[in-house]
Amino acid sequence: MADKSNQPLFSEFPPVSTQAWMDKITADLKGADFEKRLVWRTNEGFSVRPFYRQEDLEPLKYLDSLPGEFPFVRGTKTCNKWFVRQDIVVKDAAAANAKALVLLTKGVDSLGFVFEDEALVTAENIKTLLKNILSNDVELNFKTRHGNKKLLQLVTEEFKAQNRKTDEVKGSVDFDPIGNLTIGGKICETIEKSMDYVAEIVTEGKKLPLFQVVNVNGRYFGNAGSSIVQELAFSLSVGNEYLSQLTSRGISANDAAKTIRFNLGVGSNYFMEIAKLRAGRMLWAAIVNEYKPAGREACKMVVHCETSEFNKTVFDPYVNMLRTQTEAMSASIGGCHSLTVQPFDNVFRDSNETGERIARNQQLLLKEESYFDKIVDPSAGSYYIETLTDSIATEAWKLFLAVEEKGGYLSALKEGFIQAQIKESASQKSKALASRREVLLGTNQYPNTSEVMASAIDAAKISKQTPAAGDVEPIRLMRGAEEFEALRLATEKASKRPKVFMLTYGNLAMRLARSQFSGNFFGCAGYEIVDNLGFATVEAGVDAAINAKADIVVLCSSDEEYADAAPVAFEKLGNNAILVVAGAPACTDDLKAKGIEHFINVKSNVLETLQGFNSLLKI
Known part of the structure; x- marks a missing residue:
């Protein structure tokens, strides 16, 4: 009997061609358009098909390379x-050091020290801050608003005082004047002087060869509502701007490239984010x-990832844990150098130990229980992810070249090209939400209408104002949920919480479906929802609504029954409450002619509609 142990799996089955798959799909669609029904047009400017095959990878030139090549x-x-x-915000050096030492026992091996007060950047504080943090397996990162050269010098001196091998210490200094200009609108000095200072920082940083002392904060773009392609393209443009400016000042390409670290955001578009990295x-x-x-060593991209703020919410905040978990998976599978998972409540208050512990453990779960750190590039060979990688690279390169044609990132920013691109993307995302x-x-879907959050919010955290234009127009950091949250918070602060009464009548299936839809709809504004199983007559439903002191009455029935039921409800309700019809019945124009103004359905702009009701209710 022949040995089949080395035969291809399923070799007894004949291969199925792409055309055979397409023929089967076309038959199952029963005449529907394949492109419209099954091809997804992404926000990134390219289409994604419902299936991919090995032949789709044939044009890709990089597939023969190995990890590290x-x-x-x-x-x-x-x-x-x-x-x-x-990260640790340094308000007291001794307290920050104590916290750092505890974190090193909790699975953290990269510490970020953030100085919001420049006066704290002293030799004594740096010595206190780094006390007993001696392992070269721990990465040390620093951020301050202005004094980066001084900070770098003090850190280097302290390492030497500790007799550490400065060529083995790993870390970074988050110095990014171009990023500061992008979100702040102005820069402390002229561009030329700022770039001279960058060159000085890089020269000083040679004393710590494993440090990156220039950071490209591409996360700003994603947190301003950019697409994945825009975030990548503009980040590369900023990086190239630094390379150009540094090499023109006599710094070698190797030294310039090795000193740059990219800080990229990671959103919830799981496969796209893997492919982006x-x-x-x-x-x-x-x-x-x-x-x-x-050599090729300088061509390696060092990427620190941080979970996105754009998609995080104040209401139902524990959902943020689900979002950050998939984001952490994308970052680790995509091959990040380091990763910060922001605590679930970070967008609306200073997180406590519980929030920080959960955020740490989300990464440790991926390492210690899921073994994500044991397999290099686990997505390699996936027809889908490889194709996404190529598509994102193609579109990002086009946009990168468009920026270069305008003279580089700084010229494009001054012209307003960068801002216009991001505004358009953010607008599309806002409309979709x-x-x-x-x-x-x-x-904006399935809200917890009984949830109250105003007392849990630090107002300073959610009231970030976009700086006024100075040297350039700044991009606005934002979150997609902001306007919905404003509705909810306005409702919480109102003297009376609006009550929405579901007048369910007629066809059982339709009235239940529409009452559920309407409850979710008005719940997004934090209104009180009063649901009902159904009323025998419209008149009985109106009487019950008036007795309940409803502010809004939603008629939930079938399209056929609305022609008779809606006018009866409208007349009997009078000025006692606002009548809303759930759906888009064929008789809508006739109902409007009788004075019925308000309709909600799946095509409604939920945000604008609810803002309108808040206005009517004087909230």
């Missing part, structure tokens, strides 16, 4: 270990390679 699509190293990072490494390698560095084509669970 140019162009680094599959990662910059031969393992998938990443640093678990947590893979595409980013490939494109950055191509950019750096054009500067003719000595307002109409519920995109869902933020617990905010």
